[in-house]
Amino acid sequence: MDPKILEQHLLELIRRASTVLPPDIVDALKAGYRREKAGSPAKSAMKSMLSSLELSRCGSLPLCQDTGVLVWHIHHPDGAELLTLIKAIEQAVTKATEQTYLRPNAVDLLTGKNSGNNLGDGSPVFYFHPWKKKEWQFDLLLKGGGCENCGTQYKLPETSLNAGRDLDGVYKCVLDAVWRAQGKGCSPGVICVCLGGSRDTGMAEAKRLSFRKLDDKNEIPELAKLEERLYKDCNKLGIGPMGYGGKTTVLGVKIGTLYRHPATYYVSVSYLCWSARRCQMVVRGKKVTYNQ
Numbered sequence: 001m002d003p004k005i006l007e008q009h010l011l012e013l014i015r016r017a018s019t020v021l022p023p024d025i026v027d028a029l030k031a032g033y034r035r036e037k038a039g040s041p042a043k044s045a046m047k048s049m050l051s052s053l054e055l056s057r058c059g060s061l062p063l064c065q066d067t068g069v070l071v072w073h074i075h076h077p078d079g080a081e082l083l084t085l086i087k088a089i090e091q092a093v094t095k096a097t098e099q100t101y102l103r104p105n106a107v108d109l110l111t112g113k114n115s116g117n118n119l120g121d122g123s124p125v126f127y128f129h130p131w132k133k134k135e136w137q138f139d140l141l142l143k144g145g146g147c148e149n150c151g152t153q154y155k156l157p158e159t160s161l162n163a164g165r166d167l168d169g170v171y172k173c174v175l176d177a178v179w180r181a182q183g184k185g186c187s188p189g190v191i192c193v194c195l196g197g198s199r200d201t202g203m204a205e206a207k208r209l210s211f212r213k214l215d216d217k218n219e220i221p222e223l224a225k226l227e228e229r230l231y232k233d234c235n236k237l238g239i240g241p242m243g244y245g246g247k248t249t250v251l252g253v254k255i256g257t258l259y260r261h262p263a264t265y266y267v268s269v270s271y272l273c274w275s276a277r278r279c280q281m282v283v284r285g286k287k288v289t290y291n292q
Contacts, residue, residue, distance in 0.1 A: 001283060003088045009281060009288050010092035010138070011099075014070070017140045017279035018062045018101045021053045022292040024214040025190075025251065025276045029053075032188055032241070032248035042246025049241070049274055060101075063275045064186075067102045068142040070124035071207060075137040078130045086126070093118050105145070127204070135284040139211050142277035150185035150271035152177050153203060155264070165265045167226055170195060170255075177269040178234045178250060183243020186273035188251045190214070191234065194268045197258035202268035205258055210272050211280070214252040227253045241274075251276075 001009075021029075029049055036043040056063045070093060076082070094117040096102045106120040107113065118124065154173040156165045161176055163169035174193055181187065192209035194202045218224035230253040240246025251274065260266070280291040 001286065003084055006085075006283075007088045007092050007095075009283070010089055011095050013138060013140055013279055013281040013290065014092060014096040015060065015099075015101045016290055016292070017142050017277050018067055018096070019056050019060050020279075020292065021057070021063060021275065022213075022278060025274070026050075026053065028214050028251040029188075029274060032251065035247045036241070037246070040246060041244035042240040042248065045241040045244055046248065053275075062101060062103070063277060064144060064273075065103065066144045066146065067105065068144040068277070069105060069148070070102075070118065071127075071141040071143055072124055073127045073129065073139040073141075073208060073211070075129045075131050075133070075139075077134055077136070078132065080130070080136075082128060089124070089126075090119055093124060127208075135282060138281040138283075140279050140281075141207065141210050143207065143210075144186070144273055144275070147185035147189060147271045147273040150177075150181040150189070151203065151206075152180070152269050153199065154267040154269075156267060157265075167222060170267050171226060171230060173267045174230050174253070174269060175233060175237075177271070178239070179237060181239075181271060183239050183241070183249075185271045186275065187239060187243065188241055188248045188274050190251050190272040190276050191230070191253045192270040192272060193253070193255045194270075195255065195257045195266075196260035197266060197268070198261070198264070199266065201258060202266045203270065205256055206268040206270035209254040209256050210270065210276065211278055212254045218255065220257075223255045223257070227255050230255075 033046040097117050104114050104116050106115040106118050106123040161172045163172040192206045194206040234250040239249040282289050
């Protein structure tokens with residue numbers, strides 16, 4: 001595909017991710033709204049969320065003033081030229097910032113200077129995945145700073161929680177992470193957890209799990225059971241939407257695994273706010289489709 005045409009499609013992908021909440025997230029928010037007590041702060045908070053997302057969709061406006069860090073997972077044909085692609089993405093990101101679909105969020109650590117276009121060392125974040133298919137798949141996650149601050153990582157065993165190197169220990173860690181957040185990071189959130197890996201790969205994989213749909217089911221029975229247990233018990237904590245109390249603290253829990261070193265057992269928890277902004281674009285020849 002011509003780089004200029006691809007750039008236009010990438011801009012549209014960013015626009016959709018920033019302004020339109022995925023249907024499964026919307027459905028989960030509506031279900032949470034129905035659960036909350038009439039007249040409660042929780043009910044009022046969730047009503048505001050639902051009103052806001054509709055305004056964003058209709059007006060093509062960012063769902064949140066913090067449009068986050070752009071995390072790209074790109075599946076591409078083996079041997080594909082990537083430098084031209086990266087350039088097209090950077091140009092699309094710059095235009096999306098100019099058109100206010102994105103807020104300038106790339107800040108130099110030492111000087112504090114904002115680049116103004118969301119570009120800089122480590123921004124955006126790219127992960128490339130070669131495969132045998134001839135098509136391209138772009139998965140885009142917009143990860144806000146508030147929910148990013150609520151992410152955490154545990155090293156089992158964790159004596160303070162009496163958590164050993166088993167799924168019961170994992171359960172204790174995740175419940176602790178949600179409890180410590182206390183509604184910060186804009187609950188109700190989606191809790192994505194990677195078991196194993198290293199310090200860096202564990203958290204990267206936890207964030208990648210954000211692309212799972214809330215209504216899917218883990219293919220590993222033990223993890224499916226743990227996801228359901230954590231979903232129910234996190235929502236019994238009473239933290240509720242934005243920490244106001246209530247029955248809806250999390251919208252879902254997703255768990256994955258990576259092989260680990262014998263000496264390590266990490267539990268990496270990525271917290272995703274209710275404005276769970278993700279979108280996918282698939283390019284097959286000249287045909288482009290968007291999925292949320």
